[in-house]
């Protein structure tokens with residue numbers, strides 16, 4: 290059924306997972322959906338939404354069982370994120386943002402550090418933020434300017450991080466810095482866990498933005514912040530390797546948010562078009578409108594298959610998960626942008642009004658094309674992968690002419 294993912298053949302869930310999903314669906318219907326418009330009006334952290342997600346066990350799905358979580362499969366997480374994003378981008382991004390900001394701690398923290406820090410995160414008693422981007426370095430991480438210099442018993446961090454989600458509320462920051470004298474003299478990127486109250490760390494006021502209200506961003510300044518060696522996450526110089534799993538999970542998460550949002554937008558537009566009368570019949574009875582709806586439904590369903598299969602690859606630890614996460618992220622987020630624009634069009638002038646939900650879907654959609662690698666960055670990754678794979682494949686049987694016909698000589 291193109292309008293919902295119910296009983297999708299690519300997303301078989303066992304009884305426990307199906308039960309969790311149906312509890313989330315109820316929450317979406319009763320609580321998250323009805324409050325979503327109000328949440329989107331104010332760019333202060335959406336505490337009530339966060340508490341709802343923590344109390345219902347959704348936050349815990351990002352964490353390992355031995356650290357107090359319920360460790361959901363990626364497939365279940367994708368289904369949960371999709372359901373929530375169908376009504377509220379803020380709530381969905383709280384779910385994905387928890388993952389982004391906590392996985393480097395789980396992956397690189399010592400057992401002692403994890404045992405102390407992670408269970409309160411899993412219970413939603415504390416929050417962490419992921420601080421990678423800087424004013425001069427987003428897509429191009431080679432330009433990262435935040436430095437870590439060695440100091441007695443640890444390091445000192447200096448630099449500025451920009452666009453940091455939850456910076457205004459997080460108790461902990463995962464900061465990626467470039468080691469001034471890394472292994473072999475390299476400037477290896479290294480991740481550190483920095484408490485909010487560390488000397489020399491300051492957070493700017495909220496930076497106003499277009500959408501994603503309820504999950505504010507701010508700038509984080511580090512002015513010679515002392516960090517003990519026990520708070521280094523992973524080995525020196527391994528910051529990006531450590532972040533790799535985090536980024537793959539975050540990319541699948543962005544793809545799932547976009548999938549949920551465009552599904553929700555199509556549901557809204559189709560229901561509106563079923564009621565609104567123009568030229569003697571409902572908007573949705575005009576053939577031109579039905580063609581628009583059909584195009585959107587077919588493309589959304591194709592995106593759904595991509596997102597679910599990327600999630601399944603992640604769960605199976607497939608060697609090609611990363612590139613499929615890029616494909617799903619690029620395709621789903623770019624398509625979502627087009628779908629919400631078309632759905633807003635179906636609302637006519639009402640689509641432009643605050644009173645109708647489609648205007649916030651439109652404002653929120655842009656972010657998914659930017660966060661966790663812009664669409665252009667993913668196109669680069671995919672393009673390079675295609676060229677590498679093509680050159681490693683045996684020659685296509687229809688390309689059986691001599692090398693000089695390639696014009697290569």
Ligand SMILES: Cc1cc2nc3c(=O)[nH]c(=O)nc-3n(C[C@H](O)[C@H](O)[C@H](O)COP(=O)(O)OP(=O)(O)OC[C@H]3O[C@@H](n4cnc5c(N)ncnc54)[C@H](O)[C@@H]3O)c2cc1C
Pocket residue numbers: 418419420421422425426427428429451452453454455498501506656659660661662663664665666669
């Ligand atoms: C609401 C919001 C929340 C965020 N939350 C966080 C967070 O919690 N933590 C964090 O660390 N960061 C966060 N970010 C930052 C986000 O990840 C970056 O904005 C993103 O990676 C893009 O980097 P940039 O803004 O520096 O753009 P730039 O890298 O300056 O890119 C500018 C343009 O150039 C294009 N471009 C770049 N390189 C290439 C290329 N090689 N070929 C072709 N085109 C290219 C880009 O696609 C883009 O269109 C957030 C951003 C926003 C808007």
